[in-house]
Amino acid sequence: MLQCLDLNIFGLDILQSLLALNGFQVVSSNMGNFLRGTVLTLEITALSVAFGMVLGLIAALLKMSRYKLVALPGSIYIDFFRGTPLFVQILLFYFGILPLVFDANSFQAAVIVCSLNSGAYIAEIVRAGIQAVDRGQMEAARSLGMTNVQAMWHVILPQAYKIVIPPMVNEFIALLKDTSLVAIIGAEELTHQGRILYSVTYEAAWIWGAVALIYLLLTRLLSMLGDYLERRLATE
Amino acid sequence: MIKVENLYKSFGPLQVLKGIDCHIAAREVVCIIGPSGSGKSTLLRCVNQLEKADSGKVIIDGVELTSPQTDINKVRQQVGMVFQHFNLFPHRTTLENVTMAPIIIKKMNKAEAGDIAHELLRKVGLSDKDDVHPAQLSGGQKQRVAIARALAMQPKVMLFDEPTSALDPEMVGEVLEVMKNLAQEGMTMMVVTHEMGFAKEVGHRVLFMDEGIIVEQGSPRQIFENPVNSRTQSFLSKVL
Numbered sequence: 269m270l271q272c273l274d275l276n277i278f279g280l281d282i283l284q285s286l287l288a289l290n291g292f293q294v295v296s297s298n299m300g301n302f303l304r305g306t307v308l309t310l311e312i313t314a315l316s317v318a319f320g321m322v323l324g325l326i327a328a329l330l331k332m333s334r335y336k337l338v339a340l341p342g343s344i345y346i347d348f349f350r351g352t353p354l355f356v357q358i359l360l361f362y363f364g365i366l367p368l369v370f371d372a373n374s375f376q377a378a379v380i381v382c383s384l385n386s387g388a389y390i391a392e393i394v395r396a397g398i399q400a401v402d403r404g405q406m407e408a409a410r411s412l413g414m415t416n417v418q419a420m421w422h423v424i425l426p427q428a429y430k431i432v433i434p435p436m437v438n439e440f441i442a443l444l445k446d447t448s449l450v451a452i453i454g455a456e457e458l459t460h461q462g463r464i465l466y467s468v469t470y471e472a473a474w475i476w477g478a479v480a481l482i483y484l485l486l487t488r489l490l491s492m493l494g495d496y497l498e499r500r501l502a503t504e
Numbered sequence: 505m506i507k508v509e510n511l512y513k514s515f516g517p518l519q520v521l522k523g524i525d526c527h528i529a530a531r532e533v534v535c536i537i538g539p540s541g542s543g544k545s546t547l548l549r550c551v552n553q554l555e556k557a558d559s560g561k562v563i564i565d566g567v568e569l570t571s572p573q574t575d576i577n578k579v580r581q582q583v584g585m586v587f588q589h590f591n592l593f594p595h596r597t598t599l600e601n602v603t604m605a606p607i608i609i610k611k612m613n614k615a616e617a618g619d620i621a622h623e624l625l626r627k628v629g630l631s632d633k634d635d636v637h638p639a640q641l642s643g644g645q646k647q648r649v650a651i652a653r654a655l656a657m658q659p660k661v662m663l664f665d666e667p668t669s670a671l672d673p674e675m676v677g678e679v680l681e682v683m684k685n686l687a688q689e690g691m692t693m694m695v696v697t698h699e700m701g702f703a704k705e706v707g708h709r710v711l712f713m714d715e716g717i718i719v720e721q722g723s724p725r726q727i728f729e730n731p732v733n734s735r736t737q738s739f740l741s742k743v744l
């Protein structure tokens with residue numbers, strides 16, 4: 269078809285030579301794999317951030333406790349997962365710790381490790397958010413007779429969440445990129461799809477270029493969502 | 505109603521309360537005056553245990569707050585506190601600020617809490633501000649909402665820590681008026697204040713604090729017209 273329409277226009281020439289390239293064909297004919305990988309990447313990220321929020325909230329509250337014995341586990345958890353590389357955490361849990369507990373597949377392991385990791389970062393975000401709420405708020409709530417937990421839940425956290433959302437979006441973006449590391453244990457997310465395709469076609473530039481482009485697209489979308497949320501909260 | 509016995513409190517090396525004794529009868533209004541840093545706020549905060557005293561006792565209505573067995577949340581429900589900077593909950597409306605504690609703590613239903621809140625807001629002269637957020641209120645209005653919020657728990661005692669110090673002068677009157685009405689209804693009140701006029705007119709007794717002790721106390725007349733202690737005299741000569 270395109271050959272018949274060959275009008276010797278420069279642009280069409282390029283298009284034609286593109287289509288003839290093996291790398292382009294590899295990428296375009298395997299769009300399904302990239303798509304499946306992207307969906308899995310998003311799943312791992314979303315689940316991990318969701319679990320991470322719960323873990324992070326708990327860890328933050330533990331760490332802020334007046335009682336050393338309560339605060340210590342929170343601190344140890346946060347320090348460990350922020351102080352060691354995610355890559356090492358993935359290897360440690362998938363090959364070392366999880367097999368002792370249950371027979372986790374690579375997807376489950378990916379979600380567990382990424383949740384624990386993002387929980388530690390989210391804990392520090394939440395803690396900063398809570399501490400940014402005026403001390404007088406806690407005092408007013410306590411003076412009315414609320415328990416510490418009631419005051420946290422009804423007074424402090426509803427005010428902290430606005431402060432927390434922008435850094436939380438950043439954490440979301442960071443985690444999305446970091447999930448590429450779980451390719452090492454064979455979770456079939458985006459980077460893993462790239463590895464498989466590469467191992468049979470050797471079209472490195474095309475494949476990794478496409479993978480990078482998809483990550484870029486996802487992170488741009490997330491940061492636009494973050495900007496939107498921030499603007500919404502500012503006008504509230 | 506309120507008994508404070510031999511209360512000591514330090515922040516690190518700084519001793520702020522050095523043996524405070526005072527008894528406040530039911531329906532009594534006690535005003536606390538004294539220079540900045542003398543420990544007035546700390547004393548109030550020890551009374552409802554926002555600050556833990558190092559030693560000494562606080563007893564309210566027969567319950568010893570300083571004993572470890574006491575459920576402090578239970579007692580605080582009966583001790584209202586009004587802060588210099590209002591400390592309203594900015595994420596909630598005026599009405600919700602008042603209904604929140606009864607709903608959460610007393611498990612009161614929304615309608616009943618709403619009725620009580622409306623009555624209290626009317627009493628402080630703010631019946632038309634239900635759905636407004638604190639940010640849209642003037643300072644005087646904020647403080648009146650804060651008083652209504654504290655009253656919603658039906659406390660036996662009210663503590664005021666410089667409730668008018670953060671207000672523009674033209675708003676001081678409306679808040680003092682509300683406090684005066686409260687006093688006339690028989691509320692037991694401890695009021696830290698720089699409003700000597702209020703202390704004279706509404707206070708039954710005035711305590712003068714300096715450097716962590718109650719230096720002198722007596723009827724407003726006695727304190728303002730015939731202070732005995734030289735520190736009281738020099739403080740009053742500066743503020744009056």
Ligand SMILES: Nc1ncnc2c1ncn2[C@@H]1O[C@H](COP(=O)(O)OP(=O)(O)OP(=O)(O)O)[C@@H](O)[C@H]1O
Nearest residue numbers: 515516518520538539540541542543544545546547
């Ligand atoms: N949480 C705290 N940590 C350390 N020092 C404190 C704390 N709270 C109060 N202080 C110190 O204790 C002293 C007494 O403070 P307090 O607030 O009771 O004084 P005050 O009489 O209320 O003064 P003002 O009229 O300025 O409110 C001050 O020197 C103050 O700096």
Ligand SMILES: [Mg+2]
Nearest residue numbers: 544545546666
């Ligand atoms: Mg003070």
